[in-house]
Amino acid sequence: MTLKERYRKTIEYFLETNPFADTELEYDNPFELVVAVILSAQCTDKRVNMIMPALIDKYHDAESMSKASAEEIFHYIKSCSYPNNKSKHLAGMSRMLFTEFGGIVPSDPDQLQRLPGVGRKTANVLLSVLYKKPVMAVDTHVFRVANRIGLTVARNPSQCELQLTKNIPEDFLNRAHHWLILHGRYVCMARNPLCTECGITDFCKYYQKNRNLKANKNKIKNSLEKS
Numbered sequence: 569m570t571l572k573e574r575y576r577k578t579i580e581y582f583l584e585t586n587p588f589a590d591t592e593l594e595y596d597n598p599f600e601l602v603v604a605v606i607l608s609a610q611c612t613d614k615r616v617n618m619i620m621p622a623l624i625d626k627y628h629d630a631e632s633m634s635k636a637s638a639e640e641i642f643h644y645i646k647s648c649s650y651p652n653n654k655s656k657h658l659a660g661m662s663r664m665l666f667t668e669f670g671g672i673v674p675s676d677p678d679q680l681q682r683l684p685g686v687g688r689k690t691a692n693v694l695l696s697v698l699y700k701k702p703v704m705a706v707d708t709h710v711f712r713v714a715n716r717i718g719l720t721v722a723r724n725p726s727q728c729e730l731q732l733t734k735n736i737p738e739d740f741l742n743r744a745h746h747w748l749i750l751h752g753r754y755v756c757m758a759r760n761p762l763c764t765e766c767g768i769t770d771f772c773k774y775y776q777k778n779r780n781l782k783a784n785k786n787k788i789k790n791s792l793e794k795s
Contacts, residue, residue, distance in 0.1 A: 569771055574718055575735050577771050582747040585767065589746035591697055594620065598673035598698050599630055599665070605693050606657055606685040611649040619645055630671040633662035657685025675699045689725065696745055702738035704729050705745050709752030716756060718773035 569577075582589070592613040595601040600620065607616045623644040627633035633641070642655040661683045665671060673694065674680055680691040692705035704710070706725040714720040714728055719735070722728035736744050755762050761774075769775040 571718075571735065574771055578717060578719060578768065579736070579740055579744070581768050582743070582751075583740075586747060586750065587743075589743045589750060591693075591746060592750075593617065598694075599671065600624055601698060602661065602665070602673055602683070602686070602694060603633075603658060605690050606661065607645060607648050607654055609650070609654070609685075609690075615648055619648055627662070630662045630666040633658065634666040636662075654685065660684030661686065673698065675701075677703075692729075693745075696742045700742055702733075702741045704732045704736070704741055706732070707749065708758075710745065710748040712758060713748045713752040713756050716761075716772065716774035717768065718771075 591601075593601065593604040593608060594617045595604050603623070604616050604620055607619060623641075626644060627636055627641070636659060638652075638655040638659040641658050642651055645651050645654055645658070648654065664683055665673065669679070675695065675698070677688075677691050677695060680686050680694060681688065686694070689705050689707060692703040695701040695703050696705060706714075706729045710732075711722065711725055711728050714732060715722060720728045720731040722731060732744070733741065752758075755766050756774075763769055763772075763775050763778075766772070766775070
């Protein structure tokens with residue numbers, strides 16, 4: 569199977585099974601999404617969605633959060649991973665967003681990455697979800713799933729991003745990010761992937777390789793038992 573065919577089959581599968589894929593983070597406006605995405609680093613969306621209501625009830629926009637200290641913000645996010653760093657990021661992000669951008673989340677990737685707590689991956693998530701820009705945010709799920717399926721041969725997220733962006737049509741890039749994340753979150757987990765429940769095993773390199781290894785092991789075992 570050619571790489572082009574593998575991409576085509578992958579896109580066709582997800583278009584059929586999850587045509588309207590979107591983020592699982594809950595938010596009502598761009599500021600809330602920035603906060604949620606910063607909190608989501610190495611933390612589940614479920615946990616972030618539990619944290620957000622009380623936090624946003626207290627600090628509903630960049631202006632109100634900009635007046636809070638990291639210690640005050642920490643009180644509301646302490647149940648997430650790395651709350652010390654994230655509370656500092658949120659305090660710094662909201663101050664910059666309010667003072668330099670008037671509380672408006674910028675649509676320029678370089679401007680976004682100036683905000684504390686916003687790196688390339690976070691910026692790409694915001695550009696994709698908020699502004700429907702044709703960018704690919706690569707987290708651990710996207711990196712793992714893309715390599716396993718055989719869409720990429722990447723040693724790091726940057727290589728993965730470049731290869732996916734090159735081969736996925738712009739019209740599908742926004743959804744493809746969520747397709748790969750959700751597939752990695754619920755089917756193609758890092759440990760014990762649910763291959764028996766997966767609909768793309770026919771063209772997944774990871775599955776084909778493991779199936780061949782298992783077949784060879786069984787062949788050797790049968791041969792030894794007969795000798």
